[in-house]
Amino acid sequence: MSIDRGRAGTMERRQRLHDLVDLREELRDLQANLEHEELRFADAVKQRSSIMNKNEPPQEGDSEDEDHFLESLRLTEESIHHHRQKIMEIQGKIIDKKESILSLEILVKLEENR
Secondary structure (H helix, E strand, O other): HHHHHHHHHHHHHHHHHHHHHHHHHHHHHHHHHHHHHHHHHHHHHHHHHHHHHHHHOOOOOHHHHHHHHHHHHHHHHHHHHHHHHHHHHHHHHHHHHHHHHHHHHHHHHHHHOO
């Protein structure tokens, strides 16, 4: 009976260690995704600055230039908002993943100390 419990404990420990490795890999992937999304966000912000700097405020009566300016600005602002939302979403997932890793590490340590 105790041999079965010992094997079951070993199997559980191995599974937890495998889960821990998987969680750490997922965390690395999320961090890489976050980095890429932050770069996209920075590019969108640069694009907005570029639009604001190269396009002087359109002259009154020049509605075509004004429409183009406003449309470009609108699209860029949407892009910035989209990337900001993705960044916040990924950051939330990273926090959740780190909490899961910490919980699993604590369980593994507790089992080692038994």
